[in-house]
Amino acid sequence: MNWDTMQIYLGLGDTQMHWVVRVFLVVLGTLIANFVANHILTRIDKQLERTKTPWDNVLIHAAQKPIGVFIWLVGLSVAAEISGSEMDPALSSLIKSIREIGVIVILTWFILRCISECERTLTSSDKITTNVDYTTASAISKLLRASVVITSALVILQTLGYSISGVLAFGGIGGIAVGFAAKDLLANFFGGLMVYLDRPFAIGDWIRSPDQNIEGTVEHIGWRQTRIRTFEKRPLYVPNATFSTISVENPSRMTHRRINETIGVRYSDFGVLPTILADIKNMVANHEDLDTNQTYMVNFNQFGPSSLDFFIYAYTKTVDWRTYHNVKEDVLFKAMQIIESHGAEVAFPTHTLHMAKGSQMSVLSEQEGLPEATATK
Secondary structure, three states: OOOHHHHHHHOOOOOOOOHHHHHHHHHHHHHHHHHHHHHHHHHHHHHOEEEEEEHHHHOOOOOHHHHHHHHHHHHHHHHHHHHHHHOOOOOOHHHHHHHHHHHHHHHHHHHHHHHHHHHHHHHHHOOOOOOOOOOHHHHHHHHHHHHHHHHHHHHHHOOOOOHHHHHHHHHHHHHHHHHHHHHHHHHHHHHHHHHHHHHOOOOOEEEEEEEOEEEEEEEEEEEEEEEEEOHHHHHHHHEEHHHHHHOOOOOOHOOOEEEEEEEEEEEHHHHHHHHHHHHHHHHOOOOOOOOOOOOOOEEEEEOOOOOOEEEEEEEEOOOOHHHHHHHHHHHHHHHHHHHHOOEEEEEOOOOOOOOOOOOOOOOOOOOOOOOOOEEOO
């Protein structure tokens, strides 16, 4: 390639720069601009991590990828316009429409990333003292994302030359038809919306229903169904519309666990029963794992078939299932030790058979400590 040819390509002198060189320079400039933008945003992000507020990092994280795509969109569209004007001038209008739609899509992408970053920050950031409930943040995030996507779709249609009023009118008529055809789907959608708004349970909660055989840990709350992991470790998928017709109990939000046990001693231990009850009540009142600010009772309850029954009623401070059983075990062991310390015993059903001489037999069926009853055969 001689100097005259290079002058023609480079546009030296009175000639115009060749379009291939111009396209090359635009692509090279786009590559350099993208590299510089990413480097600057990365340095800014590192500097903003030192601040106390997390919201400046949210904007940087959300903008990093869309800015790079935007730079490439502008650069490639300019390059396409240069080559298109030289090859086919009719391509200019198409390239312009593609660039406008691309800008709308990138802006939508940026907003969606902002929403996702805000959701993550509100639920898990260490810079926020009070984190928002994950279920609530997820519900608001999904509603915002759906609104942004629908709005962007309408703007794109308007950009392409379609009438938004016609689209909305068609959507209204089609919505009625779809509503009748998909009423169960809509019922599940609004059922999920009520779960998000009322928040009877959240992800990670243990729930159960006395109306249906539903019990387990909530793993996922979707718009159509909720996934529950049963205690057999099986996934249970419940349509959200079900929660509007059944009662749901949420044991995960309990404040205490209850101990309610009945113990019986022999009828022959009646004389020491008041002392036993007083000692057990004193033990419950001074137990470090029981909440004495709640109701607690130790009282004689009834004359049982083979025992004098009393009950222990108290609330533990813990709600953990394993810890609760350890506390309950300790309370029952100490109650048995108190009973034995007074020379009494825990009663159990007994039957005594008395044999008479000859052809007569006296059968006595009694509970230990009751007056004898004799039957002759």
